[in-house]
Amino acid sequence: MKILVADDSRVMRQIVIRTLRQAGYDDHDIVEAEDGADALSKVSSEQPDLVLSDWNMPNMTGFECLQAMRSAGSVVPFGFVTSEGSPEMREKAASAGAMFLIAKPFTEDTFREHLDGMLA
Amino acid sequence: MSTPDTGERRRSSDHRPVITELIDEATVQSIAEDVWTALVGEDEILLPIPGELPADVVSSWVDVVGPWTGTVVLTTGRESAAGLTRALLGDHAPAELEDDDVADAFGEIANVVGGNVKAALPGPSALSLPDVGDAPAVRNPADLCRVDVLWRGEPLSISVQGALPALPFPPSTETTLNQNGVSL
Numbered sequence: 541m542k543i544l545v546a547d548d549s550r551v552m553r554q555i556v557i558r559t560l561r562q563a564g565y566d567d568h569d570i571v572e573a574e575d576g577a578d579a580l581s582k583v584s585s586e587q588p589d590l591v592l593s594d595w596n597m598p599n600m601t602g603f604e605c606l607q608a609m610r611s612a613g614s615v616v617p618f619g620f621v622t623s624e625g626s627p628e629m630r631e632k633a634a635s636a637g638a639m640f641l642i643a644k645p646f647t648e649d650t651f652r653e654h655l656d657g658m659l660a
Numbered sequence: 661m662s663t664p665d666t667g668e669r670r671r672s673s674d675h676r677p678v679i680t681e682l683i684d685e686a687t688v689q690s691i692a693e694d695v696w697t698a699l700v701g702e703d704e705i706l707l708p709i710p711g712e713l714p715a716d717v718v719s720s721w722v723d724v725v726g727p728w729t730g731t732v733v734l735t736t737g738r739e740s741a742a743g744l745t746r747a748l749l750g751d752h753a754p755a756e757l758e759d760d761d762v763a764d765a766f767g768e769i770a771n772v773v774g775g776n777v778k779a780a781l782p783g784p785s786a787l788s789l790p791d792v793g794d795a796p797a798v799r800n801p802a803d804l805c806r807v808d809v810l811w812r813g814e815p816l817s818i819s820v821q822g823a824l825p826a827l828p829f830p831p832s833t834e835t836t837l838n839q840n841g842v843s844l
Binding site for chain 2: 549
């Protein structure tokens, strides 16, 4: 599978990728995007099987990226990895078509809990 | 003679909670501990002991805008900020850290701490992107929840500080002395 990891923080992209490996998902291709606009572009060009995206990013937020994807007919599974884990953000994410929301800080167990059905 | 409009009448009739009504030091400390364990390292501990910040400090912060509006500010010595950056980067840490690396890593820690502080406050609220540099001034000492800790023996402060009321302009000497409680 190909996983698109979108976060404007390079350090956080590395931590997400490291946590994916620690959770046992080390045989997947990883593509990185540095904001929502880059992620939207790479959803088309890279055809990922899963998008893991931050929420707050410059240029285009992760939420706007998800909305644009769904408006364009894309059904690629999408999950947020964000510091905003309040119930209202989870509800907003779900209503826009996100499969899950992983709140930062996360552990490899959190990743397994949300991704095992898809990646294991 | 006209009386200057200080906004005092409007503020007194439009009660906004101060941060100490909404969150306490123990909650902020707990949020920070969880962030350190998950991001910095499993064995990384924040000791709830105040220490004197060095002269050369750097801050990272995010703004929260909502029923309570203010800023979550982390401040530590530049060496500690570099140490945090190396811990977050792990094996990917370069031999020589760039300023951008520290801004990215220390800013992301503020983002995660701030996001969790925001989740503990009444909503709906919006969270800004992180910023790094000289700490924003404390505008109202009564609207401040500050935690001082030691990480690897080095002092670090976490300040949840209200943005209202606005600072007087031009800033008075007293305001300057109130800046975040740290020497910048």
